Amino acid sequence: MGLEGDAMFSIPEMKKVEDVMDLNFNTINENESVKIAVSEIIKANKKTLVALDDNGDMSGIISITDIHNLGLNNEGIEDVKIKDIMKKKVVSVEKGMPIDECRDLMIKENIGILPVVDDNGKITGILRQEHIRDYLYMQLEEYGITLKYIIGHIREGICAVNNEGVVILWNSFMEERYGIKSDDIVGRPISDFLEDTICERVLRRRIGISDVYSTYKKQDMYGLVHANPIFFGGEFVGVVCTELDVTEARNLSFELEKTNEKLKYLQDEVKNLSNGVFEGILGKSDKIEKAKAIAKQIAKTSSSIFIWGESGTGKEVFSRAIHEQSGRKGSFVPVNCSAIPAELFESEFFGYESGAFTGANKKGKSGIFELAKDGTVFLDEIADLPLNMQAKLLRVLQEKEVRRVGGEKTIKINPRIISATNKDLEKMVKEEKFREDLYYRLNVVEIKIPPLRERKEDIGILLHYFLDEMCRENGKPRMSLSKEAYKILENYRWKGNIRELKNTVENMVVLSDSSIIEKDAIPSYIVESAKNSTDDEDYPLDLTSAIEKLEIKNITKALEMSKGNKAKAAKILNIPRTTLYYKLDLYGIK
Template sequence: MKVRHLLTSNFVKVTRTTTAREVLEKFLELRQDLACVIEGGKLIGIVTKYSIYRLLLKEQSLDSSIESVIKHDVVVLHEETSLTEAKDTLLRKQVGHAVVMNEKNTVIGVMAKSDLITGLITGSHNLGIRLKSLMNNLQECVISVDEHLHITSMNEAALQLFQIKEKHMLSKPIEDAFPELTDDLRKVIHTGSVIDVKRFNLNKTTVFSSFVPIKEWGKTTGAMAVLKDVTDFEKVANELESTKRIEKILDSALELAYDAVVITDNDGNITKANLGFLNLFSIETIEHILEKPIKKIAPDLPISKNDATGHQPEAKLIQINGQKAIFNQMPIIQSNKRIGYIYKIIYQKLDIWKDLFQHMDKLENELTYYRGELSRISNRNDPFASLISKNKKMEQLKKESYIAAKSFSNLLITGESGTGKELLADGIHRSSNRTGSFVKINCAAIPENLLESEFFGYADGAFTGSRKGGKPGKFELANEGTLFLDEIGDMPQSLQAKLLRVLQEKEFERLGDTQTKKVDVRIIAATNKDLFQLVKEGLFREDLYYRIHVINLNIPPLRERLDDIPILADHLIKKFKTKKNKDVIGLTAEAIEKLQTYDWPGNVRQLENILERAYHFTDSKWIEPEFIHFDQDHKTSLLLPHSPRYRPAEKINRQELLEETEKKAIFKALEQAHGNRTKAAKFLGISRSSLYQKINKYDIQKEIKFY
């Protein structure tokens, strides 16, 4: 703070001829004790109230001039002088006032001791505020005590660390609050010396503390402890120590490993290798290969690329230095990201492994058998277990089917070919309380002239070539059970009338017989055609339509439940393994993605056909996309321009069309997810990292906003 901030600018100005009376009146008016004598703009001297008193004591009149009492030896301060310098000047000159001038040597005010004291007090107060603000913004905790070891202050960091309030701690003995600090604070106060960093545990918190004396006028009046919370740093240090221990354990495990093992980083540079690897490739020491590419050190290894979401490549039989070996690799994953690879080479005593593999094959065959038995037992408890699905529409359909099964009404199941209408009908029958059999008949597969005898049977001698004693029809076989009429839309109209009579009267006559038979049969019909449209065209009886269309259950096509493809594929692979056991685990993520970009006109039946072909021709544990082949000649009204199987007249590159379809599918998913890549990946049924790769591959980030 400068003198100009605290000077009195409204000061008394007089001349040589000014009378004592006039000066005293101005002193009283302005409440001043000093007047500046100025003539011609220059300071001549000063007159104080004490000099006026002396003038009057000499029996001078109040109207006398002040010239005789003017003090010409004046203490002058510059307006830019600091308060500290001003204080020193007044003390040195032993005066109570000073005249303040500017750079032009013009008097601009006066400064008294009282002004100076006010300024110094204000400055000290402001300095205290700044110091407290500084302490509260320090990351270190500060606790100060007086000479009696009572707490005088704590900064904000200390209050936050120990979760306490300052008002509860002030004047409290440090020994009561933090006894661990007492001895060192007492020592600092007594010696006046700093104590360097020491480690303490305060209230379950680890801190490093330094102790500093507080001195005033050369005397130690207190001390402060400066604390640094190092709890997190100690955790990091412990983690580093644990990492070192784990690394030592890993080194020991590698050395004890019977086979050759080598570890690389994500770029394929060697970070560790055991003695077995060094011996196999005739390498003297590990230092010769560290940080070097494994492809350069061991070029014979059939290294495959994979990522954190894919499946590790299957083990391969290789030959190194004329020696047979089994090679396998595995990615090292951290936080869903690949950070390196582990490569293992088994090359010692492979004959022992051969016997072990044969034993494992035997156990696998037994396990497959018991799995099949368990599946059959489970299916008895769940009538709809054969309808493999996790789709919400299918789950709702199963619930509705279970309710419909408990009713007495006829049912109509609609859906495209290959969706599983017969499986649903069988589940409904097993869910019902009907004690009879589940009898199936395909209305499109039986010649028209044989349909009536298939439905109602025939009597002995009904026609030439008939079986002796006659034959019961499907209605008789399904008595007190369920008759499943598949492809009912292909039933001839002549038979539709007879079927309607049976549904109405609950009775019929065998072909060539006169005896009426009573039956209690529930009808479940199924079709992939629009029966109502056939009614409009006069190809299907309207009264029969309403007889069988009491409850309608529609099975969604596979293209509307693409999320079922992974579990359907897994189920079908297991089914194939029961018929022909191969070392096939399942499909890669890329193969699943390819299946999910197809429109599936043949539905689940077509999926089974395509996977069965891939199962036979794959030569690895995982079915890759190149083994998935769609029927290019299969035509359907459901083909869309963006379908992978759609072909305009001109010739199109198959790979380009597949990529364009995949790109459109990603665009659609991102739009539905409003740019959220996590949700879009779930819509597509792929992992988030796979979606990132495809977004980069097709440069989609330039065309859509993500978050």
């Protein structure tokens, strides 16, 4: 870039008086006659002369105007001395004074000439109004060139119109975008070139607008426009618009949306081909696999589901998995019916309007069904729902709409209902403690979650999973169970099911100092219970199945005692060795 470019992009700096003043000024002795002064003014082609005393110091200023005024009222002016008519009270400035301050001073004192003196009071130059005018004009021209260059190279559209809609600025971005040259559109109404622009809307309403639009000038061209009215001194003077090309961003957004749709489709297909979210439900026993298979099969339907299971078996975990697998757009809202006070059931289930009752939230509150809307409502401990609420719940399920307490407007809902309990609901129906019509409405599909004592083969899986989880959460190195400790935990009946097992594992991890958890780390009540439960194992009423179960148990125990020696195991069992081989093959015992 050349000197012109360097000057154009220089840092704006207000010049000093010595940078602008005229060094070529004319002086005259104050004792000279006016006639000589006239001659000097004509010869120098100046309007003013600086008068000096005999010491060469400035004593005043005489102008052509002073001589003219004298000539109007006096005769024989040739003999009048300059010091008799010159302006003696001269305002002057020293070097270093900024130009803008000099301008303000000249306006304030109503003077057209300003002498500049040095530290000794000697005149070094003259500043006139035309000097300031020329300087400011040049500076304004330089700023204009810089501004035009910058605006022209901004990769964003800039357009400005006056209060009559006439274009006063149209940068190169707009030229390329619309195919309209600046020379053609500037000075003419924007409506002559473009129809119903955002700029024109702001021109009419005088309120700022930001919007995405497409133009008929080019196919599939979209822009983000910010248009704002401009006021100066309270008067509306025009509109300034900036425009950003968002065509590519919009196309990418559509492509991303299509990709997300494809991804969702593929995710759904993967879920259909695998257990999906049900993989998070631990266990490989036949009973738990059967429960998962039923849950997976009905997840995509809208049927109501009833889950029966003892406390701690994972009824809510199953419900969440069903909701996730269902693909429903609404939320999963769990409700513990046994934890809601009777007087708050209705407001919790259906919500309430502002001021519906004393202590109500001023803004009102959404109810459980309104929050779920098109999602899933999980009603845990459904057996504890009061009879009066059972009737209202049935009506909601039938009509698929709710009305807030204290409100008149009905709200349409379509949630899937999953209910759960550990009580015998059929017995409660017979005892008229639970509505029969609601029971059949809720129990379209029933899923039974087996207690842990009926899925002993899953205890090991759960133990190892919770051991790793609790070690991570408590910042401890990985732990394992000794054979004795494992056997005790496997034989315990786990009345609290998975919840009790998890709490027990956490207790052992927190209190154990060793990497191997021994029998001593197990809570004493579990050790005692496991010891006493050896003979308390449940056997089926079918004698053939019971005998089979007992034989498998005793053969396995004898092999453990003999450390795998079959001859010794046969002696312990008091049966021939050939009979033992037959039983091992029959039951598949390794």
